Amino acid sequence: MERDYDLGLVEIGDGTFAWLQPDGSWGWSNAGLITGDGASLLVDTLFDLKLTADMLSGMAAVTANCPIGTLVNTHANGDHTFGNQLLGGAEIVATEACAEEFFDVPADALAAMIETDYGDPVVNGFLREAFDPFEFGGIVMTPPTRTFTDSLRLSVGGRTVELIEVGPAHTEGDLLAYVPDTKTVYTGDILFIYGTPIVWAGPFANWVAACDRIIELDVDTVVPGHGPVTDKQGAQMVKDYLEFVHREASVRHAAGMSAADAVYDINLGDFADWGDSERLVVNVQAVYAELEPASELPPIPELLLGMAHYARR
Ligand SMILES: [Zn+2]
Incomplete structure (x- = not known):
C-alpha cells in the first residue's frame, strides 16, 4: 500500500471515483462519486466551500450527463459536511444518529474555538497549524433530508449503493457506503x-465490529475517510490499532494509573509513525470512560490541551 498519493479525482472502478486530499491529516478528508445512467451520488463534502467547489468542478466533466442528485454524509463531522450547501436540491442521506448530532459543532463554533486564546501558546499554535488552511466563513449548516437506521439500499441511475449503519464508533452516526458492482466501499x-483514528464516540468494540464488517464485505477497493485508497488490509490495520490502544490503556487503568500518565507510558511501536499520533490522548480517555461507568470524555478544551502538548513532546 502506497503512503504517497495525489490530490484530486481518481477512477477506482467503472463509474466509481474517489476525491483524495493528501496528507489526510486534520480536516484533509476524502470524498466519493458513483455515476449511473443519468444520475450520480456523492459521498461526503469537504471542510469548506472553496475545497468543495474545487472538487465539484473537478468532477464536472464526469457528472455533465449524470448530475449529482443524492449526497450521502458518512457522519456529522464538518470535514465531511461543511460543503453540503453547494449541492443545492440534492437529497442528503445519513443515519438518524448523524442527523441528531449534525448541529453539535457548527462551522461558527469551530471557527470561534480556533480563534480562542487558551492562554497556552502550545495549544494556540497547535490549533492554528491544524485549521488555518480552512475558511469557515459563509458556511450554512445544511443537514440531511432523509435518514435511516440499520441499512438502506439506494439506486443511482440503475446502480445499487448500500448504506450500512456501523456507529456509534468514530461518531454517533457512522455509515459505510458499499457499491457491490465494483466491489468498492467508502x-x-x-x-x-x-493516520491515527480518533474515538469521539465509541465504544471500541463497535468500531472493531465495523472494521470486521468491512473485511466481511465482497470488496477489493476501500476508500477511507482520510489517507490513500486501500483494501481490506487497511481495515485490519485500524482494527489492530484500536485493539492495541484498548488493551494497553486497560492494563494501565487496572494498575491505577491516571489516563494522562497512561498516554505517555504507552509505547506506540509500529503505530508511532502514523500521522496525528496525539489522538492517543483522546483514545486513552475514551477507554477510561468505557471502564468507569457514568464517566464521559473530558471537555474538548482539555482534550485539545492534552493533544497539543503530546504533539510537541
Ligand atoms: Zn474526517
Missing part, C-alpha cells in the same frame, strides 16, 4: 489510513 472515518 468507509468515512471508520478508516484513517496511515
Whole structure:
C-alpha cells in the first residue's frame, strides 16, 4: 500500500471515483462519486466551500450527463459536511444518529474555538497549524433530508449503493457506503489510513465490529475517510490499532494509573509513525470512560490541551 498519493479525482472502478486530499491529516478528508445512467451520488463534502467547489468542478466533466442528485454524509463531522450547501436540491442521506448530532459543532463554533486564546501558546499554535488552511466563513449548516437506521439500499441511475449503519464508533452516526458492482466501499472515518483514528464516540468494540464488517464485505477497493485508497488490509490495520490502544490503556487503568500518565507510558511501536499520533490522548480517555461507568470524555478544551502538548513532546 502506497503512503504517497495525489490530490484530486481518481477512477477506482467503472463509474466509481474517489476525491483524495493528501496528507489526510486534520480536516484533509476524502470524498466519493458513483455515476449511473443519468444520475450520480456523492459521498461526503469537504471542510469548506472553496475545497468543495474545487472538487465539484473537478468532477464536472464526469457528472455533465449524470448530475449529482443524492449526497450521502458518512457522519456529522464538518470535514465531511461543511460543503453540503453547494449541492443545492440534492437529497442528503445519513443515519438518524448523524442527523441528531449534525448541529453539535457548527462551522461558527469551530471557527470561534480556533480563534480562542487558551492562554497556552502550545495549544494556540497547535490549533492554528491544524485549521488555518480552512475558511469557515459563509458556511450554512445544511443537514440531511432523509435518514435511516440499520441499512438502506439506494439506486443511482440503475446502480445499487448500500448504506450500512456501523456507529456509534468514530461518531454517533457512522455509515459505510458499499457499491457491490465494483466491489468498492467508502468507509468515512471508520478508516484513517496511515493516520491515527480518533474515538469521539465509541465504544471500541463497535468500531472493531465495523472494521470486521468491512473485511466481511465482497470488496477489493476501500476508500477511507482520510489517507490513500486501500483494501481490506487497511481495515485490519485500524482494527489492530484500536485493539492495541484498548488493551494497553486497560492494563494501565487496572494498575491505577491516571489516563494522562497512561498516554505517555504507552509505547506506540509500529503505530508511532502514523500521522496525528496525539489522538492517543483522546483514545486513552475514551477507554477510561468505557471502564468507569457514568464517566464521559473530558471537555474538548482539555482534550485539545492534552493533544497539543503530546504533539510537541
Ligand atoms: Zn474526517
